[in-house]
Amino acid sequence: xxxxxxxxxxxxxxxxxxxxxxxxxxxxxxxxxxxxxxxxxxxxxxxxxxxxxxxxxxxxxxxxxxxxxxxxxxxxxxxxxxxxxxxxxxxxxxxxxxxxxxxxxxxxxxxxxxxxxxxxxxxxxxxxxxxxxxxxxxxxxxxxxxxxxxxxxxxxxxxxxxxxxxxxxxxxxxxxxxxxxxxxxxxxxxxxxxxxxxxxx
Numbered sequence: 001x002x003x004x005x006x007x008x009x010x011x012x013x014x015x016x017x018x019x020x021x022x023x024x025x026x027x028x029x030x031x032x033x034x035x036x037x038x039x040x041x042x043x044x045x046x047x048x049x050x051x052x053x054x055x056x057x058x059x060x061x062x063x064x065x066x067x068x069x070x071x072x073x074x075x076x077x078x079x080x081x082x083x084x085x086x087x088x089x090x091x092x093x094x095x096x097x098x099x100x101x102x103x104x105x106x107x108x109x110x111x112x113x114x115x116x117x118x119x120x121x122x123x124x125x126x127x128x129x130x131x132x133x134x135x136x137x138x139x140x141x142x143x144x145x146x147x148x149x150x151x152x153x154x155x156x157x158x159x160x161x162x163x164x165x166x167x168x169x170x171x172x173x174x175x176x177x178x179x180x181x182x183x184x185x186x187x188x189x190x191x192x193x194x195x196x197x198x199x200x201x
Contacts, residue, residue, distance in 0.1 A: 001038070002031035002065070002096045003105060004128035004149055008162055012125040015106075015116030018161045021093060023193055027156040028096050029088035030189040032069050034148050036061070037181055041070055044081065044181040051081040051188060065099045081184070085192045133164045144182070147174045151186035156193055 009024050010017055017024050033053070036042045039061060045054045058074050060067045069088060073079075079087075097117055100106045105124065106117045119125035132150055135142050142150060153159040154171055175186060 001034050001145055001149060002028050002092075003100055003103075004145075005031045005152055006096050006100060007119065007125045007127075008129045008132075008149070008153065009156075009158055010125075012119060012122045015118040019156060019158055022089070023156050023158075025089035025092045026085060026189060026192050027152050027158065028092035029085050030152055030155070030185055030192075031149075032066060032088055032092060032096070033084065034152070034182065034185055035066050036070055036073075037185065038145060038148075039066070041066075042073060044184045046184075051184065052079065053077070053081055053084055063099065065095050068095075081188045082192055085188060089192075129162050133162075136163065136165060136167055136170055139170065141177075142174050144178065147178050148182055148186070151175045151178070151182075152189060155186050155190035 005027055009019060009027065019027075033042070037044075041057045041059075041061065042053050042055055045052055053073050055070070055074055055077065058070065061070060072087070073084065097106060101108055101117065104120060107120055109117050128149065132142065132146055132153075134140075135146065150159070150171065151174065153162065154175075159166065159171070175183060178186075
């Protein structure tokens with residue numbers, strides 16, 4: 001999911017970010033947590049007015065990125081959900097890019113720090129956004145993963161940049177059809193994005 005969101009949040013040809021780096025980082029951090037939720041490793045619990053992550057299965061995931069995130073949550077389970085979003089967002093952009101580069105999805109960065117990482121295959125990079133856009137056009141139901149992807153796009157504001165048409169009813173129905181923990185993931189991301197935007201004013 002984080003790979004798909006990374007592709008959607010970057011220009012297919014140039015590797016340029018469509019959103020500010022802070023917003024992209026928060027979106028990717030949420031996608032990392034979403035991967036752990038979909039894998040049944042963590043869930044969300046609301047207790048005493050606090051929303052926090054609960055570990056369901058501490059067995060190490062197969063990839064380094066989600067394994068590191070889960071290890072942090074296991075080691076410090078008392079933090080609020082928003083704290084984990086902000087913590088993971090600090091390095092999420094670089095971490096997801098590194099995983100995608102290792103997986104052959106992105107070209108290695110150039111020697112200059114400012115050099116963008118571009119997709120190895122433009123068609124593969126365009127597919128996540130195209131898949132969601134086609135489903136919206138055809139009013140087809142999305143998979144759970146694509147519903148979360150769409151929800152995170154809306155939460156970060158990326159939907160205004162990448163969706164061919166804005167369909168509020170479809171967007172709302174796709175989110176409300178998700179299990180409650182994934183709905184909370186999207187809601188917490190939207191709130192964190194709002195805080196980030198306000199803090200920059």
